[in-house]
Amino acid sequence: MVTTVVRKKKLEEYEERIKQAMAVLTEVSEDTTTPRNIRRAAKDSMDALQTNEFTPAVRASNAISILDEILQDPNMPPYTRVKLWNVMSILEAIKD
Numbered sequence: 771m772v773t774t775v776v777r778k779k780k781l782e783e784y785e786e787r788i789k790q791a792m793a794v795l796t797e798v799s800e801d802t803t804t805p806r807n808i809r810r811a812a813k814d815s816m817d818a819l820q821t822n823e824f825t826p827a828v829r830a831s832n833a834i835s836i837l838d839e840i841l842q843d844p845n846m847p848p849y850t851r852v853k854l855w856n857v858m859s860i861l862e863a864i865k866d
Contacts, residue, residue: 811840
């Protein structure tokens with residue numbers, strides 16, 4: 771009984787983290803000063819986070835993987851890079 775309550779609370783916390791990440795990724799994906807490939811990666815990360823067939827930790831991990839790859843892009847504006855690092859740190863707290 772207690773573990774069910776704890777698990778439900780964790781799930782709610784993880785979903786809240788995913789919402790926070792989605793808000794920042796939406797900002798990045800709609801920023802026309804950001805190169806198109808980076809906006810596309812932000813959208814792909816959002817898709818990965820919204821896929822309900824996986825646990826929150828797997829969804830977060832998939833999004834982190836997409837972002838990690840694009841963070842190597844030398845054309846990324848510094849303010850966008852900081853936003854994406856913040857998203858990654860939000861998502862890294864999600865564990866199974």
